[in-house]
Amino acid sequence: MTIDTSRRGFLKSAAAVGAVLVVGIRPNGALAASGTPSMLTPFVQIGSDGSVTAIVKHFEMGQGPSTGLTTLIAEEMGLTMDQIGYDFAPSNPQVYNNTLFGPMQGTGGSTAMANSFMQYRQAGAAAREMLLQAAAQAWGADASALTLQDGVISGAGNSAPLGDFVEAAATLDAPADPPLKDPSEFRLIGNPDVRRLDSAAKGDGTAMFAMDIQRPNQMIAMIARPEQQRATAVSVDVSGAEGIKGFIDAQILPNAAGVAVFAETTWGAMQARDAISVEWDTSAAETRSSDEIEAEIRAALEAEPTYNVNGADLGAVRAAVDGAETIVEETFYFPLLAHAPMEPLNCTIEQTEDGGILLHDGCQFPTIPHGAIAEIFGIPFEKVQIKTVLAGGSFGRRATPQADYQVEAALAFSLTDRSRPVHLVWSREDDLRSGYYRPAFGHKVRVGLDANGGIVGWEHRIAGQSIMKGTPFEAFTIQDGVDHSSVEGTADSPYQIPTAAFGLTDTEKATSTLWWRAVGHTHTAYVMEVMMDMTAKAAGIDPVDFRLAYLTGNGADQTRKAGVLKLAAEKANWGNPPAGRSQGIAVHKSFGSYVAEVVEISGTAEDGIKIEKVTCAVDCGIAVNPDIIKAQMEGGIGYGIGHNMRDQITLTGGVVDQYNFPDYEPLRISDIGAIEVHILPSAEAPTGVGEPGTPPAAPALANAIAAASDMHVATLPMDDNGVSFV
Amino acid sequence: MKLTVNGTEHEVDFEDDMPLLWVLRDELNIKGVKYGCGVAQCGACTVHIDGEAVRSCQTAAADVWGAVTTIEGLGTPDAMHAVQAAWVDHQVAQCGYCQSGQMMQAAALLAANPAPTDADIDDAMNGNLCRCGTYPRIRAAVKTAATKLQEV
Numbered sequence: 118m119t120i121d122t123s124r125r126g127f128l129k130s131a132a133a134v135g136a137v138l139v140v141g142i143r144p145n146g147a148l149a150a151s152g153t154p155s156m157l158t159p160f161v162q163i164g165s166d167g168s169v170t171a172i173v174k175h176f177e178m179g180q181g182p183s184t185g186l187t188t189l190i191a192e193e194m195g196l197t198m199d200q201i202g203y204d205f206a207p208s209n210p211q212v213y214n215n216t217l218f219g220p221m222q223g224t225g226g227s228t229a230m231a232n233s234f235m236q237y238r239q240a241g242a243a244a245r246e247m248l249l250q251a252a253a254q255a256w257g258a259d260a261s262a263l264t265l266q267d268g269v270i271s272g273a274g275n276s277a278p279l280g281d282f283v284e285a286a287a288t289l290d291a292p293a294d295p296p297l298k299d300p301s302e303f304r305l306i307g308n309p310d311v312r313r314l315d316s317a318a319k320g321d322g323t324a325m326f327a328m329d330i331q332r333p334n335q336m337i338a339m340i341a342r343p344e345q346q347r348a349t350a351v352s353v354d355v356s357g358a359e360g361i362k363g364f365i366d367a368q369i370l371p372n373a374a375g376v377a378v379f380a381e382t383t384w385g386a387m388q389a390r391d392a393i394s395v396e397w398d399t400s401a402a403e404t405r406s407s408d409e410i411e412a413e414i415r416a417a418l419e420a421e422p423t424y425n426v427n428g429a430d431l432g433a434v435r436a437a438v439d440g441a442e443t444i445v446e447e448t449f450y451f452p453l454l455a456h457a458p459m460e461p462l463n464c465t466i467e468q469t470e471d472g473g474i475l476l477h478d479g480c481q482f483p484t485i486p487h488g489a490i491a492e493i494f495g496i497p498f499e500k501v502q503i504k505t506v507l508a509g510g511s512f513g514r515r516a517t518p519q520a521d522y523q524v525e526a527a528l529a530f531s532l533t534d535r536s537r538p539v540h541l542v543w544s545r546e547d548d549l550r551s552g553y554y555r556p557a558f559g560h561k562v563r564v565g566l567d568a569n570g571g572i573v574g575w576e577h578r579i580a581g582q583s584i585m586k587g588t589p590f591e592a593f594t595i596q597d598g599v600d601h602s603s604v605e606g607t608a609d610s611p612y613q614i615p616t617a618a619f620g621l622t623d624t625e626k627a628t629s630t631l632w633w634r635a636v637g638h639t640h641t642a643y644v645m646e647v648m649m650d651m652t653a654k655a656a657g658i659d660p661v662d663f664r665l666a667y668l669t670g671n672g673a674d675q676t677r678k679a680g681v682l683k684l685a686a687e688k689a690n691w692g693n694p695p696a697g698r699s700q701g702i703a704v705h706k707s708f709g710s711y712v713a714e715v716v717e718i719s720g721t722a723e724d725g726i727k728i729e730k731v732t733c734a735v736d737c738g739i740a741v742n743p744d745i746i747k748a749q750m751e752g753g754i755g756y757g758i759g760h761n762m763r764d765q766i767t768l769t770g771g772v773v774d775q776y777n778f779p780d781y782e783p784l785r786i787s788d789i790g791a792i793e794v795h796i797l798p799s800a801e802a803p804t805g806v807g808e809p810g811t812p813p814a815a816p817a818l819a820n821a822i823a824a825a826s827d828m829h830v831a832t833l834p835m836d837d838n839g840v841s842f843v
Numbered sequence: 844m845k846l847t848v849n850g851t852e853h854e855v856d857f858e859d860d861m862p863l864l865w866v867l868r869d870e871l872n873i874k875g876v877k878y879g880c881g882v883a884q885c886g887a888c889t890v891h892i893d894g895e896a897v898r899s900c901q902t903a904a905a906d907v908w909g910a911v912t913t914i915e916g917l918g919t920p921d922a923m924h925a926v927q928a929a930w931v932d933h934q935v936a937q938c939g940y941c942q943s944g945q946m947m948q949a950a951a952l953l954a955a956n957p958a959p960t961d962a963d964i965d966d967a968m969n970g971n972l973c974r975c976g977t978y979p980r981i982r983a984a985v986k987t988a989a990t991k992l993q994e995v
Contacts, residue, residue, distance in 0.1 A: 179937030179975050312934065320931040320937030321923060322875030322914030326940055329874035337869075362858050383878070384865035459879055459887060459940040459974045509877075509940025510974050714894055744934055748977070755976025778884035778972065782970040785979040787965040 161190050167280030174206040174213035175229040176481055178511040180807040181745035182229040184314045186237050192305045193241030208483035208503035223482035225516055227708035227805020230741055234803050242295035251285035253492040309743040326507045327479040330465045332538035338529040341376040345402035345771040346552055349373035350395050357392035364389040369530045377529035394654035403771035405627045413624050414559035417580035418645050422620025424599045427608035429618035437574030437616045441565025445655045450832045451640040452765035454555040454649055456633055460509020461521045461548050466530045467538035473500035479508025481516035486523035493527045512634040517553055518588035520559040527834040549781055551771040554766050555633035556582040560644040562596050570656025577616040583623050596740055606641035611674035611706055612667040624664055634756055635808040638707040642812030646703035647829050660702055661686045678706055679736040680797055681713040688795050689715035689732035701820030703813035709804030710737040716817040722826035725843030729790040738801035746806045747794040753810020754792055759784025761815035763836040849916025856903050864888045865900040875914035875943045886971030889944035896951035914943035917950055925949045929988035937975035945971045949985050958989055
């Protein structure tokens with residue numbers, strides 16, 4: 118079956134084949150079915166030619182939901198994976214709500230499978246039951262005697278393809294509570310041989326990314342930006358660009374945040390942007406340097422925290438640490454980081470025949486740009502459509518609370534007569550230099566040990582810029598002043614640490630910040646796991662045994678975290694590295710999943726470290742697609758290691774110092790050896806896999822470096838702080 | 844000016860300094876070749892000129908010295924090149940944006956070195972960034988493709 122990723126194409130083909138059965142969930146949560154696709158936006162559409170299409174409500178940035186969610190429908194309908202296609206859902210926050218952070222449609226927080234697992238299985242099961250019911254009526258048989266397998270309904274002496282019953286099934290009411298398959302009957306869920314549905318198109322070059330959208334008669338727009346955030350454009354002189362082939366026009370954006378440069382080609386737009394001159398008002402612009410940000414954070418770590426995160430008795434904890442036999446103390450600093458997805462940000466905007474607006478975008482949070490576009494053009498929400506296409510990576514960057522690049526595209530489009538579609542394109546320099554960074558954070562931790570090497574007190578201060586404050590997400594991520602994304606992975610860690618105090622201080626907003634693959638866990642896991650290692654060393658106890666001592670009892674959190682820790686240690690032959698190699702371990706829970714990693718290196722910090730091998734163990738509940746889970750762990754590990762090896766965004770007088778990959782160099786193939794991933798079998802509900810592989814990677818590397826060179830890196834990136842890599 | 848791409852000769856009007864990348868993408872609507880950095884540091888724009896892997900973002904179209912091959916000309920969906928088949932077999936792609944450049948680089952490597960070691964692969968592929976971190980699978984897929992090509 119061909120995969121038609123064009124929604125319009127699907128509707129056209131659905132109309133051509135006649136009757137269509139669509140099954141979805143109404144806004145009130147009840148299963149619903151309809152014979153008219155336009156009446157209901159569903160999770161599965163079935164044509165009378167037998168074609169089945171899963172409607173995927175999460176965008177695809179490589180993390181696999183187009184395969185995963187389609188698998189759920191196919192499983193419950195008894196289909197093989199080549200009997201089903203998929204299509205990305207249109208933007209509709211009620212119907213395609215992310216149940217874990219709605220009411221809005223969006224992908225993030227590693228929630229795609231976690232919030233879809235039951236929903237999509239129920240939709241598939243309801244479709245199956247309705248088709249069986251229709252066949253039973255046609256054959257005068259009892260539906261319970263019939264089965265749907267591989268696209269064929271059979272039983273009671275009859276057999277016919279499911280397409281024969283679509284028209285009749287479409288007239289039935291959807292069952293309220295259709296029976297789901299017992300996990301023992303799963304053929305696709307958990308099957309390591311189920312293939313990604315997007316591999317072929319990504320292998321032969323036909324995969325269509327947002328950057329590849331070429332609407333008839335489209336213009337390219339690029340934005341001339343100020344060097345400092347929050348500077349505004351006062352005037353523009355376009356005379357320098359007038360001879361440039363394909364240059365059309367340049368105008369100040371309505372919000373004065375930049376100048377839109379229009380051209381016939383991307384190259385023309387790039388040249389014209391360089392050739393125009395813009396006068397900027399910098400009176401309200403950002404002028405701080407990253408050194409000042411760091412100094413403010415380090416000063417905050419020396420003062421009493423603003424917020425008591427876990428309601429601890431600070432005095433008692435401090436007394437316990439101060440009175441301990443041994444005190445292990447360290448201060449950590451994490452710089453700003455850019456996401457730098459491979460495909461630079463871009464989207465295409467056009468006016469539809471009915472005066473509405475259509476956005477083509479690798480869209481991570483459709484609801485936010487949807488609303489913003491409606492507001493910019495003063496049209497009803499219903500008149501805006503978003504066509505989601507493949508995204509060339511994101512790591513969080515394509516979702517901002519302000520819909521930054523989609524708003525730019527809309528504002529640029531608003532400067533035109535709207536007769537031509539506008540494709541907004543960012544350069545790599547725009548991507549690295551325009552903010553929305555992983556915020557800089559600092560931690561200061563003091564751990565007290567008794568004479569037996571047991572922890573008697575853990576005092577932990579955190580300081581950095583809140584991501585969520587001042588955004589629409591504030592309402593459900595801030596509690597008693599504490600932005601959970603600043604502290605996640607510390608006080609809520611499954612470690613049973615006695616007498617622990619966690620405090621938080623927000624620092625001044627100095628640049629725009631954003632969730633970056635694994636968000637707060639990117640720094641909290643590093644601190645928790647390096648501190649556990651340093652403390653184990655001070656106690657003279659093996660780092661695995663030391664951690665396990667704080668993961669005792671029968672609690673699921675402790676059992677599962679200990680489970681991956683033990684599995685990774687076993688598979689990595691922990692404690693017995695090959696000659697000339699050193700190992701480090703880290704384990705962390707994030708987004709509901711538990712991941713442990715052992716990094717094995719050769720060399721020393723002084724002579725050069727080489728990352729030879731990483732062994733990973735993951736418990737993410739039911740492993741819907743084992744190969745995609747492994748791929749996400751592999752990628753998450755590389756993402757965590759690469760940035761912490763050598764990347765940082767720095768500012769001088771408010772101006773970003775980095776331009777492009779030469780000075781923000783990501784992980785390359787020669788930087789990393791083999792990665793081996795082991796999945797812990799589980800019957801628990803599925804949890805996230807896009808992010809949880811990232812947090813343990815850098816601390817495991819830091820701990821391996823410590824094993825080789827007796828130094829724990831506490832200020833990142835590593836190569837700026839005493840570690841060389843070969 | 845004449846440009847031969849994937850076996851087809853095109854008459855294109857472009858300025859001398861226009862990079863081949865943008866001639867392919869914006870003038871000829873060949874979108875398999877990708878823009879990633881524009882400064883030859885990521886390899887997403889890799890194409891072949893007379894079989895040699897080059898960064899099309901830093902190659903002026905006017906300087907092109909031979910026939911250009913992009914991912915669309917390496918193989919077809921129905922008859923993939925061994926490198927493309929190995930990429931699908933190992934499910935290398937995550938987001939997939941860098942992979943056409945990776946495959947073009949790998950195909951050029953295997954044409955020059957039919958049995959590369961891990962170190963050879965790392966050397967040849969080090970200029971091609973993958974932000975999804977698919978490197979271990981790239982290494983495995985290059986080896987599978989090498990074996991397949993030697994069987995032929």
